[in-house]
Structures are given as C-alpha cells and as structure tokens.
Amino acid sequence: GAGVSQSPSNKVTEKGKDVELRCDPISGHTALYWYRQSLGQGLEFLIYFQGNSAPDKSGLPSDRFSAERTGGSVSTLTIQRTQQEDSAVYLCASSSIAGNTEAFFGQGTRLTVV
Amino acid sequence: GENVEQHPSTLSVQEGDSAVIKCTYSDSASNYFPWYKQELGKGPQLIIDIRSNVGEKKDQRIAVTLNKTAKHFSLHITETQPEDSAVYFCAPSWGSASKIIFGSGTRLSIRP
Numbered sequence: 427g428a429g430v431s432q433s434p435s436n437k438v439t440e441k442g443k444d445v446e447l448r449c450d451p452i453s454g455h456t457a458l459y460w461y462r463q464s465l466g467q468g469l470e471f472l473i474y475f476q477g478n479s480a481p482d483k484s485g486l487p488s489d490r491f492s493a494e495r496t497g498g499s500v501s502t503l504t505i506q507r508t509q510q511e512d513s514a515v516y517l518c519a520s521s522s523i524a525g526n527t528e529a530f531f532g533q534g535t536r537l538t539v540v
Numbered sequence: 541g542e543n544v545e546q547h548p549s550t551l552s553v554q555e556g557d558s559a560v561i562k563c564t565y566s567d568s569a570s571n572y573f574p575w576y577k578q579e580l581g582k583g584p585q586l587i588i589d590i591r592s593n594v595g596e597k598k599d600q601r602i603a604v605t606l607n608k609t610a611k612h613f614s615l616h617i618t619e620t621q622p623e624d625s626a627v628y629f630c631a632p633s634w635g636s637a638s639k640i641i642f643g644s645g646t647r648l649s650i651r652p
Contacts, residue, residue, distance in 0.1 A: 459639065467645075468629070468642060468643070469629065471640070485639075525640070526591075526634060526638075529640055531583030531584050533583055534583055
C-alpha cells in the first residue's frame with residue numbers, strides 16, 4: 427500500500443479480554459516499530475522489528491504484551507487480559523532500515539478498555 | 541541508551557511570530573536529527589531532518605539547526621500560521637539497527 431495501515435482504527439473491549447492490533451507496513455520496509463501514546467502524552471517505545479526478529483522488546487510493559495511479525499511484513503501486537511491502564515492509542519511505524527532514517531507512521535489504533 | 545530532552549513542553553505564540561523548540565540528546569554517536577509534527581488524531585509525520593555533517597537546513601518557513609558539540613538541535617518556525625498548531629517531537633538516532641526514541645513533545649499553539 428501507499429502508507430502504513432493499522433487496524434482496527436478503534437477498539438473497545440471489556441477488561442480481561444484479549445485484543446490483537448494489526449500493522450501493515452510500507453512494502454519493502456525492513457524495520458517496524460510499535461509505540462503507545464496515552465492521552466496528551468508522548469510516544470512510549472514498545473518494541474521494534476528488523477525483518478521478523480525483535481532486537482529490542484525492552485519497552486513492553488508486562489508479559490501480557492507480545493508482538494510478532496511474519497514474512498517481514500505484517501505485525502500483530504497482542505494484549506492479553508486487558509486492563510483499564512492499557513487504554514491508549516497504539517501507533518505503528520515502519521522505515522526502510524532501522525535507525526537513522528525517516529519513520530512513517532500509521533493513523534493508530536485507539537484502544538479503550540471498559 | 542539515548543536520553544532525549546525536549547523544551548519547552550508547551551509554547552504559545554502570536555500568529556506571524558517565530559517559534560523555537562530545542563532538543564538535547566546524550567549519545568555523542570547520534571548522527572540523524574529529525575523533527576516530527578503530530579496533528580490531532582493522526583500519527584507523527586516528518587517535517588524536516590538534518591544529518592551530522594550539516595549545521596543548518598531550511599525548508600520554506602521551517603529550519604533545523606544542529607550543535608553537535610553541545611549535543612542539541614532546534615526547530616525554528618518563522619511567520620507562524622494557525623496550521624502550525626500541533627505537537628512536535630524530536631527523535632535523534634544513530635547508525636542502523638536501532639530503536640527510535642522520541643522526545644517528550646512540545647505542544648505549539650498559535651494565537652490569532
């Protein structure tokens with residue numbers, strides 16, 4: 427596609443349920459990043475992928491969070507047993523290489539845990 | 541790891557005036573210095589960037605200046621307009637195969 431695509435754009439879930447957030451990066455981009463943004467706050471790094479491997483997952487808040495990337499393309503961020511504090515916008519970005527080049531962001535998934 | 545500080549956190553300027561946002565970083569190996577703009581309800585978007593072999597870069601009303609010795613770079617917006625109202629982030633980085641850490645953001649408001 428022309429840009430980074432995230433789905434769903436909005437997700438409301440009940441506390442304790444699992445959710446999956448999807449990111450389709452720009453074709454050919456080897457690096458993929460996940461960030462979390464709470465209302466009015468900055469960009470909290472979660473994890474990044476180089477190809478299908480995740481060299482740095484240090485930002486994942488707890489073991490309820492996991493992510494995978496398959497075929498060097500689509501990535502899924504999974505949150506198990508969601509809590510109210512997980513409510514935020516989850517942003518995905520991709521770049522041609524990891525590090526010192528432009529990152530292209532999707533529109534984000536707004537997650538609300540009720 | 542990279543420690544990034546961005547100031548001010550909020551900035552309000554009269555339309556037509558200039559705005560300056562500063563980003564300080566800790567890793568002397570950093571060699572790529574971008575600024576991103578995030579409008580309400582959207583993901584951040586690159587507006588200007590500079591590499592370590594250049595001291596200043598300008599694109600119409602926006603410019604970025606780099607001081608590698610002092611380890612800081614700044615975003616300059618001149619003749620501000622209402623559409624400049626947004627949150628701005630810096631994200632210094634180095635090399636390849638590294639995560640991108642963003643500054644805490646600056647909320648810029650343009651007063652009519």
